[in-house]
Amino acid sequence: xxxxxxxxxxxxxxxxxxxxxxxxxxxxxxxxxxxxxxxxxxxxxxxxxxxxxxxxxxxxxxxxxxxxxxxxxxxxxxxxxxxxxxxxxxxxxxxxxxxxxxxxxxxxxxxxxxxxxxxx
Numbered sequence: 001x002x003x004x005x006x007x008x009x010x011x012x013x014x015x016x017x018x019x020x021x022x023x024x025x026x027x028x029x030x031x032x033x034x035x036x037x038x039x040x041x042x043x044x045x046x047x048x049x050x051x052x053x054x055x056x057x058x059x060x061x062x063x064x065x066x067x068x069x070x071x072x073x074x075x076x077x078x079x080x081x082x083x084x085x086x087x088x089x090x091x092x093x094x095x096x097x098x099x100x101x102x103x104x105x106x107x108x109x110x111x112x113x114x115x116x117x118x119x120x
Contacts, residue, residue: 002119003027005046007037007063008081009055013104017050017081020108026115034058038066041073048118050111051098053082053089061096068097077118081106 004026008014011032018028029044031037034055041049049067053060060080067073077099082089090101100114 001025001027002047003029003044004115005037005041005044005049006030007032007034007040007049007055007060008052009033010052013052017111020111021115024112032056034060034063037063041067041076045073046076048115049076049078050081051078053080053084053093061092064093064098065096079111079114079118081111 004021006014006017006028009032014030018030021028029040029046031040035057051060051063060082064078067076067078078097079100079102080093080098081102081104083104085103093101099118102111102114
């Protein structure tokens with residue numbers, strides 16, 4: 001069973017994604033700000049991270065960069081999952097190491113397909 005970390009300050013979105021993933025057979029852990037997201041990733045060593053861009057304390061770009069430039073965690077796929085739709089945000093996400101970029105709202109199947117593709 002793969003472990004997925006959700007880092008998002010929206011408690012409702014975390015609950016929705018968490019329930020969707022648990023039903024699909026994944027173990028889920030969560031964090032609600034960027035700093036605790038990095039700490040949780042280091043403690044839990046998840047198989048994949050779903051990361052929002054707009055976070056308190058430390059934004060998603062910083063979280064991604066910190067994890068992707070750390071030899072112990074750079075292998076973990078990161079899906080940016082955000083309401084921000086600009087090309088500049090997509091480019092910057094790629095530059096800091098994100099493996100995929102989804103915009104909210106998204107379809108359940110779209111998220112699950114992205115997860116499955118990255119966990120292969």
